[in-house]
Amino acid sequence: MPARSVLLSGTDERDLTKLDEYRAVGGYKALSKALKMEPAAIVEEVTVATLRGRGGAGFPTGRKASFVLKEPPTYLVINADESEPGAFKDREIMLRVPHRLIEGCLISARAIESQEVFIYIRGEYLAEFEVLRAALDDAREAGLLGDITIVLHRGAGAYICGEETALLESLEGERGQPRPRPPFPPVNGLYGRPTQINNVQTIATVPAIIELGGAEFAKIGPENSPGTAVFSLSGNVVNPGNYELELGTPLRELIYDVGGGVAGGRELKAIIPGGSSVPILTPDQIDTPLDFDSIAEAGSFFGSAAVIVIDDRCCMVQLALRAEKFYMHESCGKCTPCREGTRWLVSLLQTIEDGRAERADLDLLLSVCDRMLGKSLCALGDFAVYPVASYARHFREEFEAHLDGRGCPFDGESSIEGIFA
Amino acid sequence: MSLAERIQEIATEYPQRRSAILPALRLAQEEYGWLPPEALREVGDALELAPAQCEAVASFYDMLHLAPVGRHLVEVCTNLSCALVGAQQVLETFETELGVKAGETTEDGEVTLRALECAGGCGRAPVVVVDHRYHEPLKPEDVPAIVEQLRAGP
Ligand SMILES: Cc1cc2nc3c(=O)[nH]c(=O)nc-3n(C[C@H](O)[C@H](O)[C@H](O)COP(=O)(O)O)c2cc1C
Numbered sequence: 001m002p003a004r005s006v007l008l009s010g011t012d013e014r015d016l017t018k019l020d021e022y023r024a025v026g027g028y029k030a031l032s033k034a035l036k037m038e039p040a041a042i043v044e045e046v047t048v049a050t051l052r053g054r055g056g057a058g059f060p061t062g063r064k065a066s067f068v069l070k071e072p073p074t075y076l077v078i079n080a081d082e083s084e085p086g087a088f089k090d091r092e093i094m095l096r097v098p099h100r101l102i103e104g105c106l107i108s109a110r111a112i113e114s115q116e117v118f119i120y121i122r123g124e125y126l127a128e129f130e131v132l133r134a135a136l137d138d139a140r141e142a143g144l145l146g147d148i149t150i151v152l153h154r155g156a157g158a159y160i161c162g163e164e165t166a167l168l169e170s171l172e173g174e175r176g177q178p179r180p181r182p183p184f185p186p187v188n189g190l191y192g193r194p195t196q197i198n199n200v201q202t203i204a205t206v207p208a209i210i211e212l213g214g215a216e217f218a219k220i221g222p223e224n225s226p227g228t229a230v231f232s233l234s235g236n237v238v239n240p241g242n243y244e245l246e247l248g249t250p251l252r253e254l255i256y257d258v259g260g261g262v263a264g265g266r267e268l269k270a271i272i273p274g275g276s277s278v279p280i281l282t283p284d285q286i287d288t289p290l291d292f293d294s295i296a297e298a299g300s301f302f303g304s305a306a307v308i309v310i311d312d313r314c315c316m317v318q319l320a321l322r323a324e325k326f327y328m329h330e331s332c333g334k335c336t337p338c339r340e341g342t343r344w345l346v347s348l349l350q351t352i353e354d355g356r357a358e359r360a361d362l363d364l365l366l367s368v369c370d371r372m373l374g375k376s377l378c379a380l381g382d383f384a385v386y387p388v389a390s391y392a393r394h395f396r397e398e399f400e401a402h403l404d405g406r407g408c409p410f411d412g413e414s415s416i417e418g419i420f421a
Numbered sequence: 422m423s424l425a426e427r428i429q430e431i432a433t434e435y436p437q438r439r440s441a442i443l444p445a446l447r448l449a450q451e452e453y454g455w456l457p458p459e460a461l462r463e464v465g466d467a468l469e470l471a472p473a474q475c476e477a478v479a480s481f482y483d484m485l486h487l488a489p490v491g492r493h494l495v496e497v498c499t500n501l502s503c504a505l506v507g508a509q510q511v512l513e514t515f516e517t518e519l520g521v522k523a524g525e526t527t528e529d530g531e532v533t534l535r536a537l538e539c540a541g542g543c544g545r546a547p548v549v550v551v552d553h554r555y556h557e558p559l560k561p562e563d564v565p566a567i568v569e570q571l572r573a574g575p
């Protein structure tokens with residue numbers, strides 16, 4: 001499958017952070033075109049393109065835009081809070097093609113007849129904020145913003161603020177705790193107004209859709225998940241990094257052809273295909289095409305297009321424990337199953353890792369997972385379950401080998417030994 | 422411009438003033454080094470919020486400090502991708518070089534060391550963030566030079 005570039009197109013030859021360079025590769029032409037279109041026609045192109053949101057859930061972007069009530073003021077909010085363990089793709093876009101994101105914002109705002117855009121950028125992303133701010137200043141000075149304002153809003157370190165309703169709370173100046181839905185943001189979002197929320201990559205794809213036309217864009221990649229994505233490849237792989245590929249590219253191609261295979265000649269043990277929050281895949285699933293439907297069929301999720309490669313030196317109980325401590329720390333505390341369940345899982349995993357657990361504890365671990373799944377206000381409650389439940393299912397024997405006083409079979413030699421000390 | 426004036430200026434960017442609380446707390450923290458009660462009061466006064474509201478918000482976010490921290494902040498990512506390629510050795514080397522454990526500040530109040538969740542640099546792991554600037558990748562053998570710079574620097 002070709003390494004087609006849409007999002008990062010032109011970045012290898014030119015410094016596209018500069019406005020004139022971006023214009024030299026056709027930048028802001030899609031905006032000119034969109035300014036001559038009716039808002040509904042822009043939404044229609046995105047709908048025909050069957051663009052699916054790149055923030056994790058894969059919701060059709062055109063449909064989302066069509067839900068936004070036309071009752072001003074309405075808002076467009078860009079989710080640039082990227083904090084999913086394994087993901088570093090939005091950062092690449094902001095650092096290398098900030099104008100493509102800005103152009104996407106201006107077109108998308110017009111599509112929903114909104115005059116105010118907020119980009120909520122992860123607090124730790126200081127360099128990215130600076131690049132984006134400079135690009136925004138240049139675009140504003142060049143008169144490209146028209147009657148639209150774009151405000152860059154920096155977060156302050158909280159994974160949960162990537163969840164769209166928590167993000168809105170945070171943007172309103174509250175603690176970043178998710179809201180119950182309905183009402184959904186397109187009806188009642190920021191400051192109680194109709195609001196569209198999209199991921200950085202989703203919006204940075206919009207200029208290409210307007211330029212090519214929705215029907216032409218829809219021909220890139222598989223029918224039900226067209227387009228490209230920047231995949232973040234990390235872990236025990238020879239060439240980690242960001243790679244833009246057509247959706248539907250087989251996992252094997254990303255890890256072996258593009259990524260150079262498992263580092264140090266080790267054996268592949270497992271692959272996390274969409275960031276730490278999705279179920280793990282095993283080496284026999286290496287031919288899974290990287291698109292929304294195919295990964296779902298394989299029992300996991302496309303998630304954040306963040307592929308983590310794990311070699312045979314890693315203890316899966318330790319990996320589960322490391323992942324679960326993250327969710328325990330990031331749980332906002334609003335729902336009991338998530339707040340208490342994550343603590344239970346951490347404590348049970350620690351018992352297993354230390355060799356203090358019996359079979360009943362492993363059963364309890366899985367039963368806590370069952371009792372958390374689908375029982376919380378937001379998806380973090382599920383994200384906290386997927387790693388543990390899927391590692392325990394696919395690596396059951398390894399979990400069992402820890403039981404009854406035997407302790408970690410890696411005997412101090414696991415690749416992530418000591419990480420939670 | 423005073424802190425209050427700067428906060429009020431930022432607040433004009435938002436349809437509702439309260440939205441300026443994170444930028445305001447960040448500014449106050451830059452001025453005070455952390456967020457002592459008087460900083461929370463100043464932010465509260467500028468935005469017409471009770472100090473307790475400011476504290477409730479500040480306590481939610483990892484980048485806002487309600488207790489003093491060192492003049493320098495060293496954060497070592499210990500999430501999955503970094504862990505898989507040796508983040509623990511990097512963290513341990515910092516612990517040895519600085520003579521503190523993760524979560525502690527050196528006795529002279531100069532450097533706070535802490536573990537960080539995924540910093541978004543997993544492709545160039547292990548990632549260390551020093552005073553908000555990314556070092557990626559950072560290997561254990563790079564640690565002494567970083568510590569020396571911090572000790573010598575302003
Ligand atoms: C705990 C949690 C964290 C999330 N973090 C992010 C994030 O960092 N960036 C993002 O775009 N979406 C994130 N999402 C998904 C958003 O809620 C939302 O679905 C997305 O921003 C919608 O944009 P899209 O339709 O363009 O995909 C997160 C969801 C959850 C439950």
Ligand code: SF4
Pocket residue numbers: 160177178330331332333334335336338339376377378379380381382
């Ligand atoms: S599921 Fe967890 S993170 Fe989400 S709202 Fe409930 S407690 Fe908060």
Ligand code: FES
Pocket residue numbers: 085086087498499500501502503504538539540541542543546548
């Ligand atoms: S896991 Fe360390 S930067 Fe992502």
